[in-house]
Structure formats: C-alpha cells, structure tokens
Amino acid sequence: MNFPKETRSYCPKCKSHQIMKLSIYKAGKRRGMAEGERRHALRKKGYGGQKFPKLAKPAKTTKKITLIETCTTCKKKMMNKGIRIRKFELVAV
Numbered sequence: 001m002n003f004p005k006e007t008r009s010y011c012p013k014c015k016s017h018q019i020m021k022l023s024i025y026k027a028g029k030r031r032g033m034a035e036g037e038r039r040h041a042l043r044k045k046g047y048g049g050q051k052f053p054k055l056a057k058p059a060k061t062t063k064k065i066t067l068i069e070t071c072t073t074c075k076k077k078m079m080n081k082g083i084r085i086r087k088f089e090l091v092a093v
C-alpha cells in the first residue's frame, strides 16, 4: 500500500490542522544491562532454560507498522495505531 510522505491532519499542540511528515516507527536498540533483559537471561540460563515454547507456526503472516506523524510547525510527534500491511511504502505525492 502506498502512503503519502506528507498529510494534513490535526495537531493537538497547535490546536489546528497542520502539514504532517509521515515516518515509520522502528524499535530502538535493546540495552543488555536493562533489568528485564537481565532477568530474562537469568531465567533462560542452565538446563531447561526455555521460558516459553518457541512459536512453531505463527498465526499472523504480516507485521504491524506504526506511523509517526511529525508536525512541521511545532515538531510535535504523534504515534498512530499499528496497522497490518503486507507491503508498505511512503511515496512523495
């Protein structure tokens, strides 16, 4: 599915419609020393260390895409609800 790189939508900070730049959200790098990451490593350690069965056949065939809208006037960023799309492209219109 093709999406425009820029759209006009409501900005809660400007309290009016503004031109928004669209971009795709990407998860940041995982920190190995984070509490949850350390706990996970500890539980996985040793004999029978698998916390949960590995997914043999995933039910979903697509991954969710989260769009970030950035207001061009005040630079406020807004996250949209994730949508499931097989193919996604940002296209300049």
Ligand SMILES: [Zn+2]
Pocket (backbone or CB within 6 Å): 011, 012, 013, 014, 015, 018, 071, 072, 073, 074, 075, 076
């Ligand atoms: Zn704004």
